[in-house]
Amino acid sequence: MTQSRTLTQKDRGRINDRAFWLLCVTAGVAVLGILAAILVSTIQQSWPALSNAGANGFFTSTGWDPNVGKYGILAFMFGTVVVSLIAVLFAVPVSIGIALFLTELAHRRVKAVVVTLIDLLASVPSVVFGLWGLYVFSSWTKPLYEWLHDTLGGIPVIGALFGSVTGLNFMTAGLILAVMIIPIITSITREVFDTVPAADKQAAWALGATKWEMIRGAVLPHSFGGIVGAVMLGLGRAMGETVAVALVIGAAIQVTPNLFAPGYTIPAAIVNLFGESSGEFTAALIGMGVVLFVLTIAINLLAQVVVRRAEIRMKGAVA
Amino acid sequence: MTTMQSAVATNGHAAVTRASLRRGALPLRRRAMDILSKVLMSISLLVAIVPLILVIFYVIQKGAGLLSWDFLTEDIVASPRRTGGGMGPAVAGTLLITGIASLIAIPLGLLGAIYLNEYGRNNALARFIRVMADVMTGVPSIVMALFIYIAVVLTMREKTGLAASLALAALMLPVVLRSSEEMLKLVPDELRQASAALGSRRWKTTLSVVLPAAISGITSGVMLAIARAAGETTPIVVCAGIAYGISWDPMVEQTALPAQIFVNAALPFAPAVERAWGAALTLMIIVLVFTIAARVVASRFAIKNR
Numbered sequence: 001m002t003q004s005r006t007l008t009q010k011d012r013g014r015i016n017d018r019a020f021w022l023l024c025v026t027a028g029v030a031v032l033g034i035l036a037a038i039l040v041s042t043i044q045q046s047w048p049a050l051s052n053a054g055a056n057g058f059f060t061s062t063g064w065d066p067n068v069g070k071y072g073i074l075a076f077m078f079g080t081v082v083v084s085l086i087a088v089l090f091a092v093p094v095s096i097g098i099a100l101f102l103t104e105l106a107h108r109r110v111k112a113v114v115v116t117l118i119d120l121l122a123s124v125p126s127v128v129f130g131l132w133g134l135y136v137f138s139s140w141t142k143p144l145y146e147w148l149h150d151t152l153g154g155i156p157v158i159g160a161l162f163g164s165v166t167g168l169n170f171m172t173a174g175l176i177l178a179v180m181i182i183p184i185i186t187s188i189t190r191e192v193f194d195t196v197p198a199a200d201k202q203a204a205w206a207l208g209a210t211k212w213e214m215i216r217g218a219v220l221p222h223s224f225g226g227i228v229g230a231v232m233l234g235l236g237r238a239m240g241e242t243v244a245v246a247l248v249i250g251a252a253i254q255v256t257p258n259l260f261a262p263g264y265t266i267p268a269a270i271v272n273l274f275g276e277s278s279g280e281f282t283a284a285l286i287g288m289g290v291v292l293f294v295l296t297i298a299i300n301l302l303a304q305v306v307v308r309r310a311e312i313r314m315k316g317a318v319a
Numbered sequence: 320m321t322t323m324q325s326a327v328a329t330n331g332h333a334a335v336t337r338a339s340l341r342r343g344a345l346p347l348r349r350r351a352m353d354i355l356s357k358v359l360m361s362i363s364l365l366v367a368i369v370p371l372i373l374v375i376f377y378v379i380q381k382g383a384g385l386l387s388w389d390f391l392t393e394d395i396v397a398s399p400r401r402t403g404g405g406m407g408p409a410v411a412g413t414l415l416i417t418g419i420a421s422l423i424a425i426p427l428g429l430l431g432a433i434y435l436n437e438y439g440r441n442n443a444l445a446r447f448i449r450v451m452a453d454v455m456t457g458v459p460s461i462v463m464a465l466f467i468y469i470a471v472v473l474t475m476r477e478k479t480g481l482a483a484s485l486a487l488a489a490l491m492l493p494v495v496l497r498s499s500e501e502m503l504k505l506v507p508d509e510l511r512q513a514s515a516a517l518g519s520r521r522w523k524t525t526l527s528v529v530l531p532a533a534i535s536g537i538t539s540g541v542m543l544a545i546a547r548a549a550g551e552t553t554p555i556v557v558c559a560g561i562a563y564g565i566s567w568d569p570m571v572e573q574t575a576l577p578a579q580i581f582v583n584a585a586l587p588f589a590p591a592v593e594r595a596w597g598a599a600l601t602l603m604i605i606v607l608v609f610t611i612a613a614r615v616v617a618s619r620f621a622i623k624n625r
Contacts, residue, residue: 013520014520016520017521020521021434021438021522024431024437024438025434025439027426027427027431028431028434028435028439028445028496029448030427030431030492031452031455031492031496032447032448032451034489034492035454038462038463038466041466041470042465042469044469045473093363094366094367095363096363097359097362097366098360098363098364098367100360101360101363101364104360105357105360105361114364116614117367117368117371118367119543119614120371121367121368121370123543123550123607124371124374124375124550124603125549125550125551125552125577125602125603126550127552127577127580127599127602128374128550128580128599128602129374130581130584131378131584131596131599132374132378135584135592136373136377179367183367186367210345210349211353211356211357212352212353212355212356212357213352213353233457236457239459240459240460240462242460242461242553243552243553243577247581247584267461267553270461271461271553271557274465274556274557275556285465286465286469289461289462292459292461296457296458296459297454297457297458299457300453301450301454304450
């Protein structure tokens with residue numbers, strides 16, 4: 001009697017264990033399922049637009065007029081690239097500076113405060129940045145842009161970047177985005193700096209290096225790969241950012257070197273136009289979503305490979 | 320490298336006469352570079368902090384005048400030109416949509432994290448899930464919104480609050496998963512071994528020993544994820560539709576604060592823009608409360624590292 005009871009208890013325990021394992025595996029695999037479902041369903045829905053992309057010039061034409069069935073997304077892709085490049089260009093030096101400040105300069109107390117502030121910056125909703133950019137920031141930057149246009153606009157080649165100023169433009173969108181991606185680049189760069197072996201730093205100190213010389217000789221060379229990865233993750237974020245850009249970019253479909261001209265990006269176009277679209281128009285917008293999805297996934301995967309490879313090399317250096 | 324070699328040379332030379340390790344003994348150029356680098360680091364910190372302060376300042380300045388109990392509870396006026404009305408449906412919608420999203424994403428993310436850290440560890444599937452979860456974190460919210468639109472809104476033939484919840488849940492899932500896994504990783508193995516030595520099975524050990532040990536870190540990560548989700552705009556705009564009255568039914572069209580900010584900000588009417596600032600202040604308060612609470616939970620109940 002007693003023997004059979006312990007047996008059933010044991011069995012029940014084993015069944016519970018298997019059931020719990022199954023539950024956990026299912027939850028883990030859900031991530032894979034969702035990603036696959038996104039890819040399949042979006043491609044399927046946008047097939048009417050993507051299937052004859054070559055003939056319609058989906059990727060190669062700037063002609064966009066849903067009324068007559070013209071869907072060329074080149075101007076949107078151009079805008080996305082320009083805005084994210086501006087964002088990365090401004091955010092990267094600042095983020096590296098903050099990360100160095102946190103790892104090499106700040107006292108423990110100051111560090112805690114700064115980390116909290118950067119966390120707060122990360123948690124400000126993007127739509128609030130957009131609202132602020134639209135009604136406050138853009139009116140501040142306009143005189144600056146006009147001054148840049150007056151002083152640099154006349155120079156050949158480079159002058160084309162500083163054309164006549166419109167209120168909402170690529171530059172404003174890029175700057176707002178830069179502020180928004182600073183937290184993510186900072187946090188990854190900081191993790192990378194933290195892995196620099198103490199021995200390398202002490203070696204630099206022992207040679208009589210100043211703090212800056214120690215950073216240049218020991219910290220930066222060691223962290224190069226990780227920084228590249230962080231920058232790419234920031235780039236991925238910038239490309240996908242939607243509402244803040246939609247509010248401040250000015251919604252003009254054009255390809256122009258002028259950074260002070262209004263433009264459009266892929267996510268901004270989707271969120272602005274999706275409500276009023278139907279049929280092939282919707283398919284084209286979802287097709288733009290597929291392009292964005294594939295681009296961000298490619299950048300993210302590449303960034304992870306770079307970071308991971310840099311990590312392995314760093315661990316090798318410690319051993 | 321050359322500067323370091325020269326540093327050796329000057330120090331070696333100085334040792335013969337009289338070793339001076341004082342800062343003043345450094346050549347001016349090296350000292351200037353050092354000071355310049357520190358100044359630049361501090362400036363870059365300011366470049367990030369100043370916009371944060373400015374955004375918070377302006378949201379308070381322009382939104383505080385509107386914020387009142389009526390604003391938080393009254394219905395949205397049907398015509399955006401008119402003044403008055405409130406954000407009641409948007410506040411309710413934000414709570415409802417984010418709440419349902421949390422109810423879906425937190426258990427799923429937590430179970431997934433348990434799989435990764437307690438079962439999968441470093442096998443091929445676990446490593447693959449980890450990489451894909453990181454990729455999923457980078458999926459733009461607009462893509463997630465389109466996916467749910469296709470998968471849910473098109474099949475149910477109507478926009479609903481639930482659809483927006485599902486999109487938010489999909490955005491939260493990888494964040495909850497990875498942050499919870501990091502916290503489970505911090506639980507010392509001795510606790511698991513002690514529990515196993517007492518004869519408990521894996522699931523019992525996990526639920527009664529490992530999870531309680533990591534719960535504060537997990538809670539803090541989860542709260543940050545909720546704060547992020549509450550500020551997401553695109554899933555609401557694309558999947559939730561519009562509403563002018565308060566409703567707690569997830570199966571009908573809903574609205575939420577971020578969507579109201581987005582829509583009103585783009586309108587050329589002063590009362591609408593004013594409402595956008597009021598909604599922005601409300602949203603900021605919700606998000607900041609969650610973010611700061613997460614910090615407090617994390618620091619107050621942190622696992623002591625061995």
